[in-house]
Amino acid sequence: MAQAILDVMPGASTGTVQVSDPLNFWAGKRVEPRQQKNAEPVFEPATEGAFRPDLLFEYRWFRPLEKREKIAKLEVINNGKSITEALVDIDIAWQCIEYYAGLAGALAGQHVQLPGGAFAYTRREPLGVCVGIGAWNYPFQIAAWKSAPALACGNAMVFKPSPFTPVTAVILAEIYKEAGVPDGLFCVVQGGAETGTILCQHPKVAKVSFTGSVPTGKKVMEMSAKGVKQVTLELGGKSPLIIFKDCDLENAVRGALMANFLTQGQVCCNGTRVFVQKDIMPQFLEEVVKRTKAILVGDPLLDSTRMGALINKPHLEKVLGFVSQAKLQGARVLCGGERFVPSDPKLVNGYFMSPCVLDNCRDDMTCVKEEIFGPVMSVLPFDTEEEVVQRANNTTFGLASGVFTRDISRAHRVAENLEAGTCFINNYNISPVEVPFGGYKMSGFGRENGQVTIEYYSQLKTVVVEMGDVDNYF
Ligand SMILES: NC(=O)C1=CN([C@@H]2O[C@H](COP(=O)(O)OP(=O)(O)OC[C@H]3O[C@@H](n4cnc5c(N)ncnc54)[C@H](O)[C@@H]3O)[C@@H](O)[C@H]2O)C=CC1
Numbered sequence: 086m087a088q089a090i091l092d093v094m095p096g097a098s099t100g101t102v103q104v105s106d107p108l109n110f111w112a113g114k115r116v117e118p119r120q121q122k123n124a125e126p127v128f129e130p131a132t133e134g135a136f137r138p139d140l141l142f143e144y145r146w147f148r149p150l151e152k153r154e155k156i157a158k159l160e161v162i163n164n165g166k167s168i169t170e171a172l173v174d175i176d177i178a179w180q181c182i183e184y185y186a187g188l189a190g191a192l193a194g195q196h197v198q199l200p201g202g203a204f205a206y207t208r209r210e211p212l213g214v215c216v217g218i219g220a221w222n223y224p225f226q227i228a229a230w231k232s233a234p235a236l237a238c239g240n241a242m243v244f245k246p247s248p249f250t251p252v253t254a255v256i257l258a259e260i261y262k263e264a265g266v267p268d269g270l271f272c273v274v275q276g277g278a279e280t281g282t283i284l285c286q287h288p289k290v291a292k293v294s295f296t297g298s299v300p301t302g303k304k305v306m307e308m309s310a311k312g313v314k315q316v317t318l319e320l321g322g323k324s325p326l327i328i329f330k331d332c333d334l335e336n337a338v339r340g341a342l343m344a345n346f347l348t349q350g351q352v353c354c355n356g357t358r359v360f361v362q363k364d365i366m367p368q369f370l371e372e373v374v375k376r377t378k379a380i381l382v383g384d385p386l387l388d389s390t391r392m393g394a395l396i397n398k399p400h401l402e403k404v405l406g407f408v409s410q411a412k413l414q415g416a417r418v419l420c421g422g423e424r425f426v427p428s429d430p431k432l433v434n435g436y437f438m439s440p441c442v443l444d445n446c447r448d449d450m451t452c453v454k455e456e457i458f459g460p461v462m463s464v465l466p467f468d469t470e471e472e473v474v475q476r477a478n479n480t481t482f483g484l485a486s487g488v489f490t491r492d493i494s495r496a497h498r499v500a501e502n503l504e505a506g507t508c509f510i511n512n513y514n515i516s517p518v519e520v521p522f523g524g525y526k527m528s529g530f531g532r533e534n535g536q537v538t539i540e541y542y543s544q545l546k547t548v549v550v551e552m553g554d555v556d557n558y559f
Pocket residue numbers: 218219220221222245246247248276277278279280281282285296297298299301302304305319320321322352353456457458
């Protein structure tokens with residue numbers, strides 16, 4: 086099994102913070118991997134592993150820090166997102182755990198009266214051992230979104246973080262232990278595809294909940310199908326955000342920024358196809374470009390920073406490649422889209438890019454059709470509601486969508502007609518734990534968050550009770 090190591094001693098080639106404790110958690114404690122083979126280095130996105138004595142100093146002080154701050158800082162160092170966002174992610178994670186802890190006591194079945202005094206009742210029962218496989222964009226939050234409903238329904242969970250972000254899931258395991266979760270009920274195993282495959286194929290696993298790319302999601306589904314395991318798939322997206330001319334433009338621009346630039350644009354539900362009604366296109370572009378240029382990119386640990394570093398070098402290059410291809414296909418770069426080198430010497434090798442707005446886009450361009458997973462907004466003009474809904478739905482994805490308008494009837498009509506698991510009206514990318522989150526079409530199925538997720542982590546037993554004699558046909 087592969088072990089990811091965030092090993093950042095001065096002079097070493099990786100990262101800046103040394104994590105010496107094992108990152109696997111098994112039977113109630115951190116454990117070393119059984120095999121050291123295939124260990125992979127983990128780079129700090131903001132520095133590419135440059136020596137940062139300030140962080141080494143700070144790490145010594147992590148232990149006494151309140152847990153929220155400590156987890157958020159580690160998340161920033163490991164993932165590259167801004168500390169402002171990471172703190173919100175941790176808040177959403179604990180809110181999710183509290184929410185399902187509350188629901189656990191409210192799990193109930195149904196009583197059904199039958200003829201002759203007989204009756205039946207249903208019981209919600211656990212599935213057994215569930216596997217959670219996480220992506221790198223919301224490492225701690227994804228671990229919470231999967232484990233909280235799983236444990237609330239009485240299951241055990243083995244969670245495998247992305248090998249790019251191995252550091253924080255084990256802290257969640259320690260928090261559960263501290264809160265009284267029995268040893269072995271939440272375990273963390275590190276590794277990549279090989280480890281994920283072993284987990285999906287294990288005969289004692291009852292369910293797999295996966296967050297990541299569509300191609301890997303298909304593999305997870307295939308492997309799970311062989312064992313008739315239940316699956317939740319939270320996959321990618323290319324979500325539409327539709328801005329009508331009667332919108333509150335100020336809010337629509339804010340919504341477009343929220344829809345595109347959180348976590349350096351590496352968010353599955355991002356509204357990256359921004360359809361703007363032609364009448365307001367000039368005003369929209371002027372404002373959105375002004376605001377995008379003002380986004381402070383840089384050291385993700387600074388409170389003032391609004392955009393940090395992308396997850397790794399190949400991913401940064403892939404995102405920049407999408408921008409180059411967009412230009413070749415006729416898009417106009419209104420701002421950003423280039424590698425960004427902060428002036429701070431310790432960040433010069435970090436995986437930063439300037440947030441990008443693309444104009445002159447057409448529906449057939451690669452940047453409009455494919456998930457870029459980076460800070461790149463494609464703006465597309467439209468004339469009518471009917472036309473824009475048809476174009477918005479012309480995708481194999483269906484994770485999220487958004488509409489900005491002051492016309493309440495139109496807002497609900499558009500929400501009804503959009504083929505997506507979520508539609509935001511006059512906002513975008515808020516994640517209250519009380520509401521279900523998940524996809525249509527190739528963005529996956531099953532749901533996370535909300536009451537309905539109980540159904541995805543439990544099975545229903547029907548108990549039929551006879552009160553009279555058995556009616557015998559033989
Ligand atoms: N929906 C979402 O939230 C996310 C979507 N993505 C999309 O996926 C693309 C690639 O990101 P990756 O992290 O490489 O995603 P990925 O789909 O390759 O990996 C996601 C998780 O699946 C695991 N995995 C990989 N192969 C597996 C296998 N054969 N069996 C079981 N588990 C396996 C990985 O180790 C990781 O934990 C991104 O560029 C983006 O388009 C990535 C992260 C999050």
